[in-house]
Amino acid sequence: MSLDDRKLEVLRAIVEDYVETQEPVGSKALVERHQLGVSPATVRNDMAVLEEEGYIRQPHTSAGRVPTDAGYRLFVDRLSKVKALSPAERRAIERFLIGAVDLDDVVHRTVRLLAQLTRQVAVVQYPSLARSSVRHLELVPISTTRLMLVMIADTGRVEQRLVELPVPVPADDVTDLRRRVNEKLAGKKLAETPPLVQGLVDECTPESRATMACLASVLLETLVERSEERLALAGTANLTRGGVLDFQGTLRPVLEALEEEVILLKLIGDLEPSTTRVRIGDENEIDNLRSASVVSTGYGPGATIVGGLGVLGPTRMDYPGTIATVRAVARYVGDLLAQN
Amino acid sequence: MSLDDRKLEVLRAIVEDYVETQEPVGSKALVERHQLGVSPATVRNDMAVLEEEGYIRQPHTSAGRVPTDAGYRLFVDRLSKVKALSPAERRAIERFLIGAVDLDDVVHRTVRLLAQLTRQVAVVQYPSLARSSVRHLELVPISTTRLMLVMIADTGRVEQRLVELPVPVPADDVTDLRRRVNEKLAGKKLAETPPLVQGLVDECTPESRATMACLASVLLETLVERSEERLALAGTANLTRGGVLDFQGTLRPVLEALEEEVILLKLIGDLEPSTTRVRIGDENEIDNLRSASVVSTGYGPGATIVGGLGVLGPTRMDYPGTIATVRAVARYVGDLLAQN
DNA sequence: ATTTGGCACTCCGGATGACAGAGTGCCAGT
DNA sequence: ACTGGCACTCTGTCATCCGGAGTGCCAAAT
Numbered sequence: 013m014s015l016d017d018r019k020l021e022v023l024r025a026i027v028e029d030y031v032e033t034q035e036p037v038g039s040k041a042l043v044e045r046h047q048l049g050v051s052p053a054t055v056r057n058d059m060a061v062l063e064e065e066g067y068i069r070q071p072h073t074s075a076g077r078v079p080t081d082a083g084y085r086l087f088v089d090r091l092s093k094v095k096a097l098s099p100a101e102r103r104a105i106e107r108f109l110i111g112a113v114d115l116d117d118v119v120h121r122t123v124r125l126l127a128q129l130t131r132q133v134a135v136v137q138y139p140s141l142a143r144s145s146v147r148h149l150e151l152v153p154i155s156t157t158r159l160m161l162v163m164i165a166d167t168g169r170v171e172q173r174l175v176e177l178p179v180p181v182p183a184d185d186v187t188d189l190r191r192r193v194n195e196k197l198a199g200k201k202l203a204e205t206p207p208l209v210q211g212l213v214d215e216c217t218p219e220s221r222a223t224m225a226c227l228a229s230v231l232l233e234t235l236v237e238r239s240e241e242r243l244a245l246a247g248t249a250n251l252t253r254g255g256v257l258d259f260q261g262t263l264r265p266v267l268e269a270l271e272e273e274v275i276l277l278k279l280i281g282d283l284e285p286s287t288t289r290v291r292i293g294d295e296n297e298i299d300n301l302r303s304a305s306v307v308s309t310g311y312g313p314g315a316t317i318v319g320g321l322g323v324l325g326p327t328r329m330d331y332p333g334t335i336a337t338v339r340a341v342a343r344y345v346g347d348l349l350a351q352n
Numbered sequence: 353m354s355l356d357d358r359k360l361e362v363l364r365a366i367v368e369d370y371v372e373t374q375e376p377v378g379s380k381a382l383v384e385r386h387q388l389g390v391s392p393a394t395v396r397n398d399m400a401v402l403e404e405e406g407y408i409r410q411p412h413t414s415a416g417r418v419p420t421d422a423g424y425r426l427f428v429d430r431l432s433k434v435k436a437l438s439p440a441e442r443r444a445i446e447r448f449l450i451g452a453v454d455l456d457d458v459v460h461r462t463v464r465l466l467a468q469l470t471r472q473v474a475v476v477q478y479p480s481l482a483r484s485s486v487r488h489l490e491l492v493p494i495s496t497t498r499l500m501l502v503m504i505a506d507t508g509r510v511e512q513r514l515v516e517l518p519v520p521v522p523a524d525d526v527t528d529l530r531r532r533v534n535e536k537l538a539g540k541k542l543a544e545t546p547p548l549v550q551g552l553v554d555e556c557t558p559e560s561r562a563t564m565a566c567l568a569s570v571l572l573e574t575l576v577e578r579s580e581e582r583l584a585l586a587g588t589a590n591l592t593r594g595g596v597l598d599f600q601g602t603l604r605p606v607l608e609a610l611e612e613e614v615i616l617l618k619l620i621g622d623l624e625p626s627t628t629r630v631r632i633g634d635e636n637e638i639d640n641l642r643s644a645s646v647v648s649t650g651y652g653p654g655a656t657i658v659g660g661l662g663v664l665g666p667t668r669m670d671y672p673g674t675i676a677t678v679r680a681v682a683r684y685v686g687d688l689l690a691q692n
Numbered sequence: 693a694t695t696t697g698g699c700a701c702t703c704c705g706g707a708t709g710a711c712a713g714a715g716t717g718c719c720a721g722t
Numbered sequence: 723a724c725t726g727g728c729a730c731t732c733t734g735t736c737a738t739c740c741g742g743a744g745t746g747c748c749a750a751a752t
Contacts, residue, residue: 249607267589
């Protein structure tokens with residue numbers, strides 16, 4: 013038995029009502045609130061089918077129905093249009109983001125904005141180093157045997173690292189080092205730097221080789237290995253909305269998951285398709301988040317993608333609204349980055 | 353009626369038992385678990401006095417007693433010795449902190465360590481710019497009308513800011529600017545820079561004045577006004593230990609407070625006395641944290657203090673252990689910073 | 693073949709009451 | 723000043739009960 017239009021309509025009604033009221037929805041209430049044009053009994057029959065197909069379930073016998081993860085999935089894929097943002101929201105976004113002085117500032121503002129608009133937990137990844145190019149490398153002498161290496165990426169990210177030199181190096185040589193390093197690496201994608209760094213060492217005069225080797229290893233570490241992905245988080249307090257009803261009793265596992273940057277990166281950093289991604293409940297690979305949904309998307313100047321952002325909330329969430337907001341914020345942030 | 357030694361002993365026993373069991377403690381259980389050498393009836397009399405004085409209270413008639421904020425305060429001030437750390441803990445701290453490559457790394461490791469050891473929410477402030485000196489100022493040309501200003505502080509902090517120039521400036525002039533700015537500001541405490549920055553503008557030749565003024569305003573913003581205090585947070589999941597029993601019902605207000613950097617800074621950034629500070633329940637100025645306690649202290653290389661760190665938990669916490677851990681971690685971090 | 697009204701059934705949630713347990717306050721005795 | 727005894731109070735739990743909401747199914751209607 014396949015699902016005819018009315019059954020889908022019933023499913024949509026169930027999802028919408030449940031999201032709004034947080035209570036299992038019964039056949040009678042359903043026909044009253046939506047103009048379905050049929051009797052409760054008919055709806056009950058449809059519900060029985062929907063339940064059989066796994067889209068809804070009853071918390072207990074003789075309770076109303078609640079959507080399953082599969083039900084939400086169907087709803088998101090086929091039953092909902094992305095809501096347009098209200099002008100008020102658009103204005104809120106703009107007002108929030110203008111005046112950011114700094115990449116840090118942009119990211120922090122964005123994550124708070126997103127948390128506030130969606131009333132959920134928001135995560136924003138800093139522009140990924142892996143997708144950035146080197147704009148400039150700076151070497152600042154701290155003492156004769158110590159340099160501070162500062163890398164400035166085209167995305168605005170700045171990374172610094174201390175370099176301990178094996179032998180003292182005079183200031184002039186530092187200038188020389190700086191020049192050579194920049195000539196070789198400036199403008200290059202971080203991903204393509206490793207062989208170039210190796211090349212730098214190979215081309216060295218024997219006397220400066222030790223120094224360069226040392227610098228090179230820190231460079232490699234900075235540019236690639238420890239290609240530290242950073243991120244910002246906000247809105248954890250929103251987890252407590254709707255009591256502890258969502259998240260099956262405890263926030264514990266969710267809060268734990270949110271502390272692991274690695275996990276968060278997996279959630280929002282998955283940037284393959286340029287479209288918005290929705291993971292519902294069990295679709296999450298992280299066990300602690302089986303009762304949560306994640307809406308994420310990539311952002312970046314123009315059509316390129318340099319990082320991810322998204323929100324996390326109970327499976328019972330307003331998907332159309334959330335998706336719309338996440339996309340809009342991502343677009344604005346991308347535009348903002350494009351200006352720099 | 354003043355409190356004789358036995359009454360204080362009773363209070364200590366109540367605090368210790370309550371912290372451990374999380375349940376109101378009665379007179380009978382008390383004499384069984386501690387060798388008080390008197391009968392339950394006597395203890396009851398003492399309890400009546402302690403209650404009258406406001407150090408303990410009954411959740412309801414005929415329940416056991418629970419310490420009040422004042423009771424904890426008395427306990428912390430006069431009834432507890434700071435616990436010595438176990439060798440295992442010392443080792444944990446060392447193992448955790450060695451291998452930090454970077455200030456960011458130090459702070460992140462520290463905050464996680466602190467959360468893990470105390471099993472509470474940990475906060476670590478980055479070395480305060482207000483207490484740092486300028487080590488070096490770097491100007492990196494991004495385009496002819498854009499510079500990236502990078503400030504490196506002696507505490508390891510690195511701040512960057514984009515400078516939009518009113519007129520194009522050739523590379524040589526940038527070198528000159530850099531030299532002049534560094535000559536004037538390097539080695540100075542950030543607090544004493546504002547007049548110096550003004551001096552820089554005054555000494556300028558008319559043609560470069562516009563550029564310098566522009567740079568100066570960003571400098572001032574970076575160095576002083578927006579002297580952005582940063583911090584790291586970890587262990588929010590620990591709030592859920594012990595059910596929602598602590599924090600009178602909801603984590604909501606606590607989580608909200610933890611999202612406000614300003615609030616957190618107030619909590620741990622209060623560095624006047626070089627000693628450890630304990631704020632218990634109502635002693636917190638933040639309403640949302642009236643049911644929480646904060647243990648905080650300053651850290652820094654040697655005897656100087658450059659930032660604060662601390663933990664936040666339920667008033668029902670193991671004060672001696674927490675205080676010991678916070679102090680120890682602060683000491684280790686200070687030593688680590690001293691090495692750079 | 694689909695929809696509908698009717699009806700018996702199930703289950704939850706809140707209210708009620710009984711009861712054991714823990715703890716107290718007080719008083720008289722040591 | 724301490725102690726033992728005793729009456730009292732309150733909580734938490736368990737069992738029971740009931741109304742309400744919702745279902746599943748069936749036979750009748752369209």
